[in-house]
Amino acid sequence: METFHNFLNSLDGMLGGAWWFPYVLLGTGLFFTIYLKFPQVRYFKHAWKVVMGKYDKADAPGDTSHFRALTTALSGTVGTGNIGGVAFAIFLGGPAALFWMWATAFLGMTTKFVEVTLSHKYRDKTPDGTMAGGPMYYMDKRLNMKWLAVAFAIATVISSFGTGNLPQSNGIATSIEATFGFDPLIVGAVLGILLALVILGGITRIAAVTAKIVPLMALIYLVGAVSVIAANLENVGPAF
Template sequence: MVILLLGTGFYLTVRTGFVQITRLGHGFGVTTGKYDDPDDPGDVSHFQALTTALSATVGIGNIAGVAMAIHWGGPGALFWMWVTAFLGMATKFSEVTLAQKYRTTDEFGNVAGGPMYYIERGLGASWKPMAVFFAVMLAFTAFFTGNAVQANTVADQMNSAFGIPMVVMGAITSVIVAAVILGGIGRIGRVTAFLAPFMAAIYVFGALVILVLNLGSVPGAFATVVTEAFNPQAGVAGIGIGVFMVTMMWGVRRGLFSNEAGQGSAPIAHAAAKTDEPVSEGVVALLEPLIDTLVICTLTGLVIVVTGTHEQRFPTEVTLGGGDITWTAEVEPNRYAGIDAPQSVEIADGLHVNTGVGAAMVSWHEAYVDMLYTDIAQTQPFTGTIYPGSGEAKADDGATYTSLYGNAVENGAPITAEAFRQGLAPLGDW
């Protein structure tokens, strides 16, 4: 699927004559309302359509997605996010132009469009089963990548930062979202026209402040990203890092998740834009990967690399029966692979008794925890046996623990949050 999406993006880039370069300026002009006509059919302005689509991409993909790509694939994964975004601009242009061309208008003047419409109306009635299939699959996708991932990331971060129970945060998020979407595309457009630029501006400003404070490290960060895109180095968060294909695939995957090019969700939002020229909305849509990935994701990645939080370990409660605990084994020097949970793992004075190639290691986010303690202050090293099957650790003195403590690597949104905290530290506690 990744190859298909990238291949399509490359084909459309060539077929449209590199539209993401030749029509970029025109896209900005249309977005600012330079060519608006209030009498054009549609429900929202070009700008509102753009912010509606961006509201689904600017956020979780920028905050957690980039961190995940760097965690699993190393800094070089950011380079492949750039490639994905560049090709994705042509894909966005094409799918949104088609959505505009084949949209429908009901008797009340309300418009509707998207891939399910242009599949049936563009390819013919015989393709209606495919259109229905797409609509059903997109509905399921909306529940998961469209909502569940975002809600979970928000709840996880709020729980980590402020101790708010995840179920409570989920309920609050549901109420707020319902209040917006039940008002229809008009209310969604008005809300996102304010929120999307506002939250993006704050985020970009914070990232730029950090990069200015660490200006001397920025060229090195860029060099690391480009160099490790083709020659990745093994790092602390070990599984896959050091393997070119893993670095590329994680960059491509997170890039596609972030800007949603080819997913089919953005054309639905853009189909509601007021215009009688389909291509005019297409040039607006190609700005999305530029803003979302080439600008905001790049800033996130540079902040993480400059502060080095992707390689740092943080005090962590290692929950033996769940959470983010994993099991890894060294497959070659400094490179680890995930394995099935072993029957038991022996620990002495906080250290793994069995080490070396093939030995099971207690890990967190696929990065092994080098020292394990029984107390949160990390003053009492654990000695005993960990039983993954029961989620327990039995000490030699007879005590039983369901959690141990140690310094572990983080992943996702917590990495980004810590990068911003450390980067802004010279200006105070953020």
């Protein structure tokens, strides 16, 4: 594990921890934002109409609806990014880290817009009728960089463990152990079984489950966030 940890640290030093990474991250978002004339602002109202099902068609190609696709995406970000990530960023960089999170989020909306649009444009329909897409597809089919597509696909699989389930299961297990005294191994096993019941059903079942859970999760998150701010209202001004 120590060897693996050192390997991850070396990768972080070359990529996420490198001095140039924030400039590339923000610069890419800024370029697309200016080039596409602020789509995260101009298309905001249209995006809500898409999510609410105004453009849904029964015969449209795809595995799920626009709303279920959104809740599936949100299910992997609310919590790890919005709670754990924000708290860790403030712990490392202080309240000023919030400014850079806001800047990254605003510009990142355009980066995500471009990524998803290209992934949709160059996706494939598999023999069983389901859709397969993602950045690796336009890297291969449009950029003709198959080596980069393979590298991205491998990195996606690895990162799905690092940010897709390890922090969540660890956070739940340690919280339940601290509060109720349950063995983390038992909690992890139960979580694994529940997760298997969902993901073994494929994207259709995953989307159906997240469509029911994520709206409630988002509501609890917002109420909790507002409650914490209200309880610490005197610190909001000094934080700015």
